[in-house]
Amino acid sequence: MVKGCGNDHCQDMRLSASPNLQEDSKMSEENTQGNQISAVEVQQYPEHFQAKIIGKVEHRNGDGPTETIPLGTEMKVDTAIASYVLSWIDPEDQQPETAYLAKREFELYVEVGALEVTI
Numbered sequence: 001m002v003k004g005c006g007n008d009h010c011q012d013m014r015l016s017a018s019p020n021l022q023e024d025s026k027m028s029e030e031n032t033q034g035n036q037i038s039a040v041e042v043q044q045y046p047e048h049f050q051a052k053i054i055g056k057v058e059h060r061n062g063d064g065p066t067e068t069i070p071l072g073t074e075m076k077v078d079t080a081i082a083s084y085v086l087s088w089i090d091p092e093d094q095q096p097e098t099a100y101l102a103k104r105e106f107e108l109y110v111e112v113g114a115l116e117v118t119i
Contacts, residue, residue, distance in 0.1 A: 044107060046119060047079045051086070055114030059086070059099035069099065077106075077117075 053073040058066040069075075075088035084106045086099045101109070109115040 043079065044103075045077070045079060045084075045117065049077050050118040051075050051077050052116045052118070053114070054116050055109070055112065057109050057114050059101055061099075067099075 052075070053069050053071055055071075057069045059069065060066050069086075069088075070091060073088050073091070075086045078085040078087070080100070083100045083102050086101065088097050089095070090097050106115070110117055
C-alpha cells in the first residue's frame, strides 16, 4: 500500500500491483455475497432426542473437575440456546443426573463416535 495516498490513482496502483488482486477481490465478493455470518447457528438436532454413551464423554459441574459419563448410559437430550442438556439416571445410585455440553462440544463427541444419537 502506498503511504499518504488516498486518491483513486493510488487505489488503481494498489490493484495493479498484483494482477490477480482485483480479480480475487471480485471473486471474493461474489463468493461471499448472500453468505452473511450471523450469531444464528444451524440447528443440527431436534428440540428433544435420545443419545447413548459409546466412548469417553466428559462434562464439568460448574468450576469443578471433569467427570466421565459411564459407558452405555442412555440419556434424554434437550436443546437449549447454546448447549445441549443431558439427563440420565445414574446406574450406581439410581439418582437423576444432569449435565450441560456446549453445542460444538456435543457435536464433536458425535463426530468422533463417543455419542450415538437417536432421533
